Amino acid sequence: MNQVHRGHIFHVAGSPTVHGATDALEYLEDGALVVDGDGRIVYCGAFDGLPEDHESWNVVDHRPGFIFPGFVDTHVHFPQTFAGDAYGGGQLLEWLNACIFPSESLFADPDFAREAAVKFCDRRIAAGTTQAMVFGSAFPHAQDALFEETRRRGLRVVSGRGVQTTGPDSAAALITSEDDAVRLVTEEIEKWHAADTGDVRTATLHVAVVPRFSLAVTTETLKNLGELYDSVRDRGVYFHSHLNENDRPGTGEVATTKEMYQVDSYLDTYDGKFLPGSAVGGKSFLGRRSILAHAVHCQDVELARMAETGTSISHCPTSQQFLGSGTMPWKRTIASGVNVAIGSDFGGGDEFLLTRVLGDAFKVHISEAGDDGISMHPAEMLFTGTLAGARALDMEDRIGNFDDGKEADFVVVDPRAWPPLQGVIDNGVRSDDPTMARDQTLFAVLMAMREPAITEVYVQGRRIDVT
Ligand code: GUN
Ligand code: ZN
Numbered sequence: 423m424n425q426v427h428r429g430h431i432f433h434v435a436g437s438p439t440v441h442g443a444t445d446a447l448e449y450l451e452d453g454a455l456v457v458d459g460d461g462r463i464v465y466c467g468a469f470d471g472l473p474e475d476h477e478s479w480n481v482v483d484h485r486p487g488f489i490f491p492g493f494v495d496t497h498v499h500f501p502q503t504f505a506g507d508a509y510g511g512g513q514l515l516e517w518l519n520a521c522i523f524p525s526e527s528l529f530a531d532p533d534f535a536r537e538a539a540v541k542f543c544d545r546r547i548a549a550g551t552t553q554a555m556v557f558g559s560a561f562p563h564a565q566d567a568l569f570e571e572t573r574r575r576g577l578r579v580v581s582g583r584g585v586q587t588t589g590p591d592s593a594a595a596l597i598t599s600e601d602d603a604v605r606l607v608t609e610e611i612e613k614w615h616a617a618d619t620g621d622v623r624t625a626t627l628h629v630a631v632v633p634r635f636s637l638a639v640t641t642e643t644l645k646n647l648g649e650l651y652d653s654v655r656d657r658g659v660y661f662h663s664h665l666n667e668n669d670r671p672g673t674g675e676v677a678t679t680k681e682m683y684q685v686d687s688y689l690d691t692y693d694g695k696f697l698p699g700s701a702v703g704g705k706s707f708l709g710r711r712s713i714l715a716h717a718v719h720c721q722d723v724e725l726a727r728m729a730e731t732g733t734s735i736s737h738c739p740t741s742q743q744f745l746g747s748g749t750m751p752w753k754r755t756i757a758s759g760v761n762v763a764i765g766s767d768f769g770g771g772d773e774f775l776l777t778r779v780l781g782d783a784f785k786v787h788i789s790e791a792g793d794d795g796i797s798m799h800p801a802e803m804l805f806t807g808t809l810a811g812a813r814a815l816d817m818e819d820r821i822g823n824f825d826d827g828k829e830a831d832f833v834v835v836d837p838r839a840w841p842p843l844q845g846v847i848d849n850g851v852r853s854d855d856p857t858m859a860r861d862q863t864l865f866a867v868l869m870a871m872r873e874p875a876i877t878e879v880y881v882q883g884r885r886i887d888v889t
Contacts, residue, residue: 425883426476427455428469429484429834432864433491433823434805440756443805448824449860455489457830461883466824484834486847487877488867490804491823492552492831493776494811497662497715497736497765500568500581501526501559503542505769513746514668514675514770519592522769526559526584527595535564539571544888546577549774550833550876553811553821555662555713555736555765556581558632560596562606569614569627576886578831580660580815582630583610585647586638593638603639604646607631611654622658626882630660631707635667636679636691648694648705660815661707665689665735666724667716668747676719689714689724708733711816715765716741717755718748725758734814736765737806739782740773752787753794763810776807777868784869800865830883833876835867840875843867 431453438446454472456465456479465472472479499505505525510517529535546554558565558581565583572579585603586596598606616625631651633639639647651661666688668675679688683696690696692714694706710732717728717735728735737750756762765771766779773779780803788797812822821831837844846866852859879886 423459424464424476424479425457426472426479426481427457427484427489427832427834428481429453429455429487429489431455431466431489431824432804432867433466434801434809435823435825437809437818438805440762440802440805440810443809444799444801447801447804447860447864449864452485453489455824455830455832457883461830463824463826463828463830465826484836484878486838487834487836490550490833490835491808492821492833492879492881493550493807494763494815494822495546495551495554495766495776496713496734496763496811496814497557497738498551498554498768498774499557499770500538500542501529501564501584502769503538503545506772508769513670515673515678517745517770519590523590523593523596529559529561529564530595532563532567535559535561536567536571538564539567540889542568543571543575543577545774547575547879547886547888548873548876549776550879551774551776552831552833552879552881553578553815553817554580555630555660555815557662558583560584560586560598562610565610565614569617573618573627576881576884578626578881580628580630582632582660582662583607585631585633585643587640587643589638600640600642600646603643604650607647607650611657611659615657615659628658628660630662632662635664635675636683636688637675641683641696644691644696645704648707651707652705655709655711658711658816661692661709661712663692663707663714665692665714665717666719667742668745669719687721687724689720689727693727706731713763713814715767716747716750718742718750720755722758725755725760729759732761734761734763734810736767736814737762737783738765738767738771738779739786740779741765741767741770743782743786744772745770749786749790751790751794752783752798753790753796761810761813762806763814764807775871775873777871780807781869800861800868803868804864830880832880834878835871835875836877837875839877840870840872843870843872843875846870
């Protein structure tokens with residue numbers, strides 16, 4: 423039977439780029455989202471426009487709640503579930519050494535990893551993150567726990583074990599041999615890719631090939647994983663890693679990577695072009711199921727290559743502030759045509775809730791110098807947290823907004839559950855112009871909501887709850 427969810431509905435309809443998000447913003451003040459028995463959207467429109475035979479349908483009245491598409495986190499670290507707000511006494515490489523490698527090593531204990539999987543899913547549900555590209559643990563049993571718990575809870579995930587074949591002593595427990603690196607990723611793909619339905623087009627569990635970053639693997643690993651990825655690309659397997667995050671002169675990640683790989687651009691290491699002039703080169707990882715996190719310090723040629731290949735950027739402004747990485751230049755990056763989605767990068771970021779991360783995006787981009795500064799439109803923020811993420815995951819035909827036929831992933835945001843939000847809804851100043859008033863309402867909800875305001879979360883039309 424059809425189920426009708428009644429509320430104040432916001433979504434970015436159709437299939438625009440970020441440039442068209444504002445025109446594509448749809449607001450239904452008294453809206454109805456109708457979901458059929460298979461969990462698909464059969465109607466999204468005015469409540470008083472429901473078909474005449476709707477009297478027999480079950481109506482859930484969420485008013486005064488708002489209904490948004492489920493949020494899509496395109497970069498979040500499962501083995502850092504307990505590593506948020508870790509003090510490392512420095513930027514990226516110091517923090518990895520001091521806090522993250524030791525913290526991720528605790529996942530060697532299967533009980534600890536299982537507990538973390540439960541907590542990780544809880545935090546995702548609390549934040550309304552219905553789909554995510556999850557940077558995985560090095561340990562296969564921890565990845566098993568993540569996929570099992572995700573399935574048990576009715577969430578979606580794309581994930582792969584974080585591969586490391588070289589690194590400092592603090593990462594010793596996370597490092598494998600070259601042979602094991604390929605073997606363990608292959609086994610993960612065979613065990614978990616589309617494991618729930620057997621068909622990548624309907625599955626909720628998908629696997630990615632995830633070298634931690636170029637500095638954590640050898641040229642041999644990149645070559646071998648590139649060949650593996652090339653052989654499974656057609657099966658809808660994903661690629662995920664970090665790119666151009668920290669450029670501290672001399673000792674930062676970007677300089678060290680270029681030095682180690684003897685390349686002009688960091689992206690080359692993922693594009694099969696490492697060690698030019700030597701025999702070592704390989705297959706490219708880039709493509710429309712590839713997501714690279716950060717991309718703060720890209721050259722134009724790198725942005726153009728990502729746009730050309732359909733590779734997406736996961737923009738992580740909360741983490742970029744926490745680790746002093748700088749700011750992905752918004753205008754220049756989107757002008758290149760590359761798809762930019764949002765990522766919490768938890769625990770480099772210290773917020774699971776993507777609207778907080780989008781709020782940080784708003785704040786850092788309005789502060790960019792001179793003509794680079796921009797006041798993001800709330801529709802662009804919503805787009806970046808929903809439809810752009812679906813596109814980055816090559817799942818735009820399934821999720822990301824409330825177009826007919828899509829799978830019904832959505833969240834209910836009830837101001838009554840978070841008094842500061844209720845305050846800005848009831849007493850915030852609104853323009854007399856209806857379009858401006860709509861935009862102000864959307865902005866206020868995105869900026870003022872916190873986890874307690876997310877009172878209900880649905881995936882494929884089914885309600886899921888925090889334990
Ligand atoms: N680069 C390599 N590993 C990591 C990580 O865990 N977090 C972030 N933010 N950057 C990385
Ligand atoms: Zn990260």
